[in-house]
Amino acid sequence: MKTLLLLLLFSTISLCLGQSSPDPVRDIDGDLVRSGTDYYILPVFRGMGGGLTLAPTRNESCPLDVVQEPQEVDNGLPLTFTPIDPKKGVIRESTDLNIIFSASSICIQSNVWNLEEYEGQLIVSARGVSGNPGRGTLSNWFKIEKYEDDYKIVFCPTVCDLCRPFCGDIGVKIDENGSRRLAISDVPFKIFFKKA
Template identity: 85%
Template sequence: MKTLLVFLLFTSVSLSFAEKSPDQVRDIDGKLVRSGTEYYILPVFRGMGGGLTLAPTRNKSCPLDVVQANLEVDNGLPLKFTPVDPKKGVIRESTDLNIIFSASSICIQSNVWMLEEYKGQLIVTAHGVSGNPGQETISNWFKIEKFDQDYKLVFCPTVCDFCRPVCGDIGVKIDENGNRRLAISDVPFKIMFKKA
């Protein structure tokens, strides 16, 4: 009897210390955001631009960078999320994932988001590599985190145990040509997800 009591006590203590899964990300209708399903990323605050899309921002046609559409009525381009474990069907907060635009472009590039340095800024561009988590793809992994009652995007990948990436919130920075480019910023871009 003592052995059974000790086992039950140990089991209940072990269960209380078990890691809780991160919360599931939800779209504007309250439904779960799912891997492989197309969504638009939209700003919470309307009147300050539209959804996310691709545009040439470097005074040449390629590569394309991730920008916020200038017009509020523009939902941008549909995109998909792929978690580190592609078998997972639901997207969870604070977990590494690839973000991939579903549309094709004139540039020969993958449309997978990645962080890249350009003119002293860390900007979000779209010629990364999907999957293959590790040191070689560290710049291709983003996270969705809760921000007040909405969400924000964060670059702080954990797909490499010994890597020490720069971490930061993704915000909107307006460049010299008026492009609303996504980049590491002190001011997070407050977003929501709408099924395409």
């Protein structure tokens, strides 16, 4: 009996030690992407727009949604990343995090990314809540995942054990006014990170 218990204990310890953390996200220079540091999110394919910013896309001046700059020379606005465990300093792949624009806006809103439905699309807006993981903040959690040799942003939060959220890649959808709005898409937005 003692032998069986020792074998079970050893197996459990071995499994726990064998589990590794997800790979860290790296910027264009190969440095670790860190929580609380300003970065630009830029497209891998140049000539197809610039970095990310906030803009009105709903025929009103507010709220502001997350859009891609139309000109590739524009880096957009700097952003920070806050992982589900705010004590963690390094951003890791496939881990829930909040994405927050560092700049202030003309609208009274938080600048925290969130996914919301608008005119039949799931779009990325900036009216979310930072932190407080759970059912009430499900739409505010995104993940950075490896995509070929670069990265993509995914909406597939795991902050609520009982919730079964919709999952999908974030891509760029061009609306009738020419705005390059971020939304759930079959074509992921292939990106890299550059320190601001």
